[in-house]
Amino acid sequence: MLSICIPIYNFNLKPLVNSLHEQGKTLGIPVEILLADDASNNYYKKINNTLDNLEHVKYLQLNRNIGRAKIRNYLADKAVYQYLLFMDCDSMTPDEKYLERYIPYCSGSIIVCGGRTHYPTHGDDFFRLRWRYGTSREEKTALQRKKNPNNSFMTNNFLISKDLFKRFWLNESITGYGHEDTYFGYQLKKAGVGIVHIDNPLIHAGLEASDVFLGKTKEAIGNLLKIYELTGYEREFASMVSLLQTYRKIERWRLTFFMRLIFNIFHNLMEKNLLGSNPKMWVLDLYKLGYICKSPHRRNK
Numbered sequence: 001m002l003s004i005c006i007p008i009y010n011f012n013l014k015p016l017v018n019s020l021h022e023q024g025k026t027l028g029i030p031v032e033i034l035l036a037d038d039a040s041n042n043y044y045k046k047i048n049n050t051l052d053n054l055e056h057v058k059y060l061q062l063n064r065n066i067g068r069a070k071i072r073n074y075l076a077d078k079a080v081y082q083y084l085l086f087m088d089c090d091s092m093t094p095d096e097k098y099l100e101r102y103i104p105y106c107s108g109s110i111i112v113c114g115g116r117t118h119y120p121t122h123g124d125d126f127f128r129l130r131w132r133y134g135t136s137r138e139e140k141t142a143l144q145r146k147k148n149p150n151n152s153f154m155t156n157n158f159l160i161s162k163d164l165f166k167r168f169w170l171n172e173s174i175t176g177y178g179h180e181d182t183y184f185g186y187q188l189k190k191a192g193v194g195i196v197h198i199d200n201p202l203i204h205a206g207l208e209a210s211d212v213f214l215g216k217t218k219e220a221i222g223n224l225l226k227i228y229e230l231t232g233y234e235r236e237f238a239s240m241v242s243l244l245q246t247y248r249k250i251e252r253w254r255l256t257f258f259m260r261l262i263f264n265i266f267h268n269l270m271e272k273n274l275l276g277s278n279p280k281m282w283v284l285d286l287y288k289l290g291y292i293c294k295s296p297h298r299r300n301k
Helices: 014-025 042-053 068-078 098-107 125-138 142-147 162-169 181-188 211-232 242-252 256-274 280-295
Strands: 002-008 033-036 058-060 084-085 111-113 157-161 202-204
Touching: 002 014, 002 068, 002 098, 002 242, 014 033, 014 042, 014 098, 033 068, 042 058, 042 111, 058 068, 068 084, 068 098, 068 162, 084 162, 125 211, 125 280, 157 162, 162 181, 181 211, 211 242, 211 256, 211 280, 242 256
Parallel strands: 002 033, 002 084, 033 058
Antiparallel strands: 084 157, 111 157
8 A cells, every 4th residue: 555665875774764664564554665776885785785674675776876856756666556655765753653644645646745854953063054954944834834835845755646646757857956846846736736734744864064965055056947947937936936036036126147246256255154153044045046146047038
């Protein structure tokens, strides 16, 4: 009945899979755990491939990295059961009832998002930017997410019926990091498919160092611009992303050159704050806006 699908890239999956495996035994329904390694290094392959010894766990290993969207499609294609539970590998379950809370939704054609949470502290200052962004921007209750259900979709923790997933798939032309989930939520919205939100968050346990996260943020902006072009610069898509909403206003007000100038002058100071011990989210917002304004792409007239 339930296929748990987890793409892996350079992360120790044993704590998560062991937790899921124990929970699956108590559900009284058929459960499989599918793991697909997206060309991790040998250190993590050696750790994770032993999980194949667990009952109802299947470890699949890819020889080359195929990306965040394609590997999820690959897992869906390999899944035996009609309900797919996708989660990121750098996650931990909050308690022993995590899987149980999804079971009542395994009926009909459905998509359900459980949300994301974080540990109370970030551990080391090197991870402070990612932790602060996560706790201030990504941690939302189901009630908060329901206000804009499709805008709030994230691939880190969602249940979907296989028939619905295969109607849309994740767009495999979107490679690299970021916003494949934004586009998927947009496709569902265009098709009139609603997303159910519940309070069943996974803990984001694998925080990146601040410099790595800042690099991924820039990569995500590049992806966002590609998707924006892919939609034909649709206003409806832009309305789902606050950065694009602000960027459209900047263009209409003919302030793009000014924002590029601000970014060129102050980006070193902004990075100093973001990589320091007290990163400010308004600085990150300004940094992202300046970066998108200086990125080469077709203008939306």
